[in-house]
Amino acid sequence: MKSVPNTPQSTTPKVALFVTCLVNQFRPNVGFAAITLLEHAGCDVIVPKAQTCCGQPGYNNGLRNAAIETAKSTIKLLEPYDYVVLPSGSCTGMLSKHYPALLSDDIAWKRRADSLSSKTWELCQFLVECLDSTLPTHSNLEGKTISYQDSCSCKRELNNTSAPRQLINQLCNGSNLVELKDPESCCGFGGTFSVKYPDISERLVSDKTQDITATGADILVSADLGCLINIAGYTSRAEPVPFEVRHIAEILANNLETPSMTSGSKK
Amino acid sequence: MKPGKPTSPETQSNPPIHSETSSNQALFFKAKSSEALLDDTLQQALKKAQGGFIEKRSQAIADVENFDSYKQQAQLVKNHTLDHLAYYLTQFEENVTKNGGHVHWASTPEQLNNIILHICERRDAKSVTKGKSMISEEANLNAALEAAGIDVTETDLGEYIIQLAKEPPSHIIVPAIHKTRQQVEALFRETHDLGERDLDNIAALVDEARLQLRQKFLDADVGITGANMLIADTGSAMVVTNEGNGDLTATLPKVHIVTASIEKVVPDLESASAILRVLARSATGQPITSYTSLFSGPSGIEDLDGPDEFHVILLDNQRSQMLGSPFEDMLKCIKCGACLNHCPVYSAVGGHAYGWVYPGPMGSVLTPLMTGLKQSSDLPNASTFCGRCEEVCPMGIPLPELLRQLRNKEHEDHLTSWKTRFSLKGFMWGIQHPRVFHWITKTLRMILANSVLTRLLEKHVLTSWYSSKELPKNYSKGTFMEQYQQDSKQKKSKQKKS
Ligand code: SF4
Numbered sequence: 001m002k003s004v005p006n007t008p009q010s011t012t013p014k015v016a017l018f019v020t021c022l023v024n025q026f027r028p029n030v031g032f033a034a035i036t037l038l039e040h041a042g043c044d045v046i047v048p049k050a051q052t053c054c055g056q057p058g059y060n061n062g063l064r065n066a067a068i069e070t071a072k073s074t075i076k077l078l079e080p081y082d083y084v085v086l087p088s089g090s091c092t093g094m095l096s097k098h099y100p101a102l103l104s105d106d107i108a109w110k111r112r113a114d115s116l117s118s119k120t121w122e123l124c125q126f127l128v129e130c131l132d133s134t135l136p137t138h139s140n141l142e143g144k145t146i147s148y149q150d151s152c153s154c155k156r157e158l159n160n161t162s163a164p165r166q167l168i169n170q171l172c173n174g175s176n177l178v179e180l181k182d183p184e185s186c187c188g189f190g191g192t193f194s195v196k197y198p199d200i201s202e203r204l205v206s207d208k209t210q211d212i213t214a215t216g217a218d219i220l221v222s223a224d225l226g227c228l229i230n231i232a233g234y235t236s237r238a239e240p241v242p243f244e245v246r247h248i249a250e251i252l253a254n255n256l257e258t259p260s261m262t263s264g265s266k267k
Numbered sequence: 268m269k270p271g272k273p274t275s276p277e278t279q280s281n282p283p284i285h286s287e288t289s290s291n292q293a294l295f296f297k298a299k300s301s302e303a304l305l306d307d308t309l310q311q312a313l314k315k316a317q318g319g320f321i322e323k324r325s326q327a328i329a330d331v332e333n334f335d336s337y338k339q340q341a342q343l344v345k346n347h348t349l350d351h352l353a354y355y356l357t358q359f360e361e362n363v364t365k366n367g368g369h370v371h372w373a374s375t376p377e378q379l380n381n382i383i384l385h386i387c388e389r390r391d392a393k394s395v396t397k398g399k400s401m402i403s404e405e406a407n408l409n410a411a412l413e414a415a416g417i418d419v420t421e422t423d424l425g426e427y428i429i430q431l432a433k434e435p436p437s438h439i440i441v442p443a444i445h446k447t448r449q450q451v452e453a454l455f456r457e458t459h460d461l462g463e464r465d466l467d468n469i470a471a472l473v474d475e476a477r478l479q480l481r482q483k484f485l486d487a488d489v490g491i492t493g494a495n496m497l498i499a500d501t502g503s504a505m506v507v508t509n510e511g512n513g514d515l516t517a518t519l520p521k522v523h524i525v526t527a528s529i530e531k532v533v534p535d536l537e538s539a540s541a542i543l544r545v546l547a548r549s550a551t552g553q554p555i556t557s558y559t560s561l562f563s564g565p566s567g568i569e570d571l572d573g574p575d576e577f578h579v580i581l582l583d584n585q586r587s588q589m590l591g592s593p594f595e596d597m598l599k600c601i602k603c604g605a606c607l608n609h610c611p612v613y614s615a616v617g618g619h620a621y622g623w624v625y626p627g628p629m630g631s632v633l634t635p636l637m638t639g640l641k642q643s644s645d646l647p648n649a650s651t652f653c654g655r656c657e658e659v660c661p662m663g664i665p666l667p668e669l670l671r672q673l674r675n676k677e678h679e680d681h682l683t684s685w686k687t688r689f690s691l692k693g694f695m696w697g698i699q700h701p702r703v704f705h706w707i708t709k710t711l712r713m714i715l716a717n718s719v720l721t722r723l724l725e726k727h728v729l730t731s732w733y734s735s736k737e738l739p740k741n742y743s744k745g746t747f748m749e750q751y752q753q754d755s756k757q758k759k760s761k762q763k764k765s
Contacts, residue, residue, distance in 0.1 A: 018746050019748075021698075021708070023747055024708060024709065024747040025479035025708050025712065025741065025746060026738070026739050026741050027741065028738065028741065028743040028745070028746060028747035028750050028751075029742070031747040031749075032747075032751075034357060045441060046624075047318075047748075047751055048702040049701070049748070049752075051701070052699075052701050052705075053694075053699070053704075055698060057691065057694055058694065058695040059671075060652060060671060060674070061674055061678065061680055061687070061691050062448065062671075062674040062675045062677055062678025062679070062683065062691075063675075063691055063692065063695050064675045064678075066691075066695035066696075066699075067695070068691070069695075069699055070695065070698055070699065073699060074363065083338050094397055095466050097274055097634065112652055116622070124397075128650040144588050148737075149521070152651070152652075152653035152655070153654075154656040155657055156655070156657075157654065157749055174325070184512045184655065185611055185653075185655075186460070186611045186651045186653035186655070188611065188651060189651065190650070190651025190652055191651075193648070193650065193651045194732065194736075195729070195731045195732050196648055196731075197297070197300065197612075197648075197649065198731040198732065198734045198735060199300070199734075199735075200300055200615050200616060200649075201651075201735075202734070202735040203304055203615045203738075204611050204651075205736075207736075211440075215532065228739075229739055230736065231740070232739050233732070233736030233737045233738060233739065234735060236736070236737040236739075237735070237736070243752050258742045258743075259742060261739040262739075264738075
């Protein structure tokens with residue numbers, strides 16, 4: 001394992017896991033999968049108890065002052081750790097890009113936001129680019145075709161497109177990673193957008209679903225639960241359900257007992 | 268700054284900012300976008316157009332060695348010019364005057380129309396040809412001219428089509444993008460005297476339009492064009508087109524009027540070429556458009572043709588208010604249309620849903636700033652914040668951030684519904700109180716695990732989500748936090764025992 005920057009060589013890095021409000025509410029096994037991966041990579045994982053949500057819903061809907069308060073309390077909460085890791089590109093972007101912007105008028109807070117930003121990572125990118133760790137592989141997805149959907153935040157805010165693909169290829173023995181015909185376009189989630197403009201959102205997710213189906217994928221994965229809830233929420237109503245939907249941490253950590261996000265919803 | 272020096276009496280009054288004539292329909296985005304999604308012909312036209320633009324642009328950018336450095340140079344030009352806007356506008360006016368032309372300043376679209384009507388009246392103009400001009404769309408100039416009994420003909424093919432169809436443009440560079448070939452054919456058959464002629468391919472349609480337009484060009488008393496740039500140190504207006512219609516509009520009639528907004532000025536030809544380098548590549552994927560023309564005043568004694576009067580009307584329409592405001596970046600826009608072509612929302616609903624002259628991400632910023640946020644409060648919300656517009660914008664305009672700022676303003680000005688405000692405020696308060704938050708998430712999980720309660724939620728609270736989607740089932744026995752704390756307790760008690 002490469003040495004971990006800013007950390008004494010002898011100690012294992014103290015990593016705070018920020019599970020995100022969506023994982024907490026809808027898909028707890030993603031949080032546990034993330035812990036497994038981080039522990040395999042030699043981290044001491046801590047889940048700060050007082051964590052809630054990064055504040056994006058308010059930040060993106062005009063509640064700037066409330067978002068500033070959330071940014072401050074989140075910074076305070078996460079400051080003591082060597083790293084902060086999130087199983088979500090969008091929330092990582094919020095902490096690492098938008099907190100510093102929100103607090104740019106306040107020198108002291110801006111400094112604290114910058115320092116949090118420099119140690120905040122999306123899970124896949126952390127495992128590959130920061131730790132370069134060797135993780136256990138598994139063959140439970142042998143022969144399966146996997147399609148990876150870049151979330152817009154992973155792609156455009158974090159420039160994080162190769163780490164997740166590299167991990168799938170390395171850890172899921174015998175699986176076949178396929179690309180979408182149009183990997184650039186948004187799935188139509190957009191947080192509150194999906195409830196403000198449900199029919200536009202439906203059109204976008206329907207286009208995305210067609211693209212995924214055309215790849216012949218057995219499983220769709222992504223690093224953002226928002227996109228996944230959107231895609232799974234839509235495809236759950238299809239007959240037959242065209243593919244399984246899972247968070248990338250689940251397939252990397254071989255955490256596959258939990259059924260696909262598309263199953264279990266009533267018709 | 269405010270460009271002063273009104274040159275016509277009309278410009279001295281200070282009428283209300285928001286143009287009645289511009290028929291702002293932006294208030295109806297939601298309803299109109301839903302209609303657009305159900306319009307199969309429109310959907311067909313949009314699908315076809317979008318893919319083409321995206322591919323051509325990316326090819327054009329791949330063809331040059333370092334597009335990023337082109338972008339940087341173009342942005343430097345705009346930043347510099349905006350920092351010294353008053354200086355360059357004054358220089359531009361001086362040079363136009365030196366060349367024998369006239370510069371007029373219009374604060375509002377109404378003033379712009381009045382200045383043009385005044386010129387037309389003085390020249391006893393019966394017929395006007397127009398090159399494509401978004402500024403005249405802001406002012407709804409055609410309606411004003413028609414009301415004065417003047418025959419107006421749009422000469423850009425797309426503009427010509429939508430003029431016949433009596434529709435506004437749906438795209439800033441391809442105004443008739445929402446029309447299929449079949450629709451254009453039907454329109455020509457309806458409005459032209461065609462007899463039995465075949466019109467079943469694009470070339471035949473273009474020929475037909477050319478035939479109709481030729482006489483109009485020759486008959487016109489006044490030609491009105493827009494300008495892609497105004498060159499301060501030569502006093503010229505630069506117009507780029509692919510059809511050459513701009514040149515015929517500018518040179519055949521006796522009077523040429525240029526309508527342009529104040530941020531179109533650049534210092535010199537060198538700066539203009541920095542912008543040209545990114546403009547066509549971002550817009551249509553061409554290295555440069557077929558025609559790039561400079562108009563620098565009335566014809567001289569030695570010239571064989573050209574107008575004998577040359578006017579430039581500079582429109583402000585709220586732009587000077589953007590200078591020095593958090594929205595100043597929007598003044599860097601060169602109207603290339605790349606943000607429209609790459610926007611998932613624009614691509615799904617087309618331009619008319621946006622209700623005013625400018626659609627897509629740039630329109631969702633500009634329309635509220637120019638016509639009032641209250642009248643267009645849906646627009647800043649019509650974005651998933653996917654960030655693709657900012658990525659492709661050659662001028663590096665942070666469109667999502669500008670939309671976010673408009674959302675802030677909507678919240679501050681109480682333009683959002685009380686329900687939205689109440690739930691967002693409640694949510695943001697909740698996440699500041701972890702105990703409350705965790706109690707709520709626990710309760711919500713239990714509600715979602717109960718099919719009767721979920722049905723209530725579906726029918727009464729999350730109706731719009733459930734209109735096409737399910738919520739995923741949480742297969743764990745609790746929220747992550749509950750589970751994690753339980754697991755840690757068990758671990759601890761095990762450790763104690765052993
Ligand atoms: S905002 Fe940018 S991408 Fe959109 S039209 Fe203007 S310059 Fe082009």
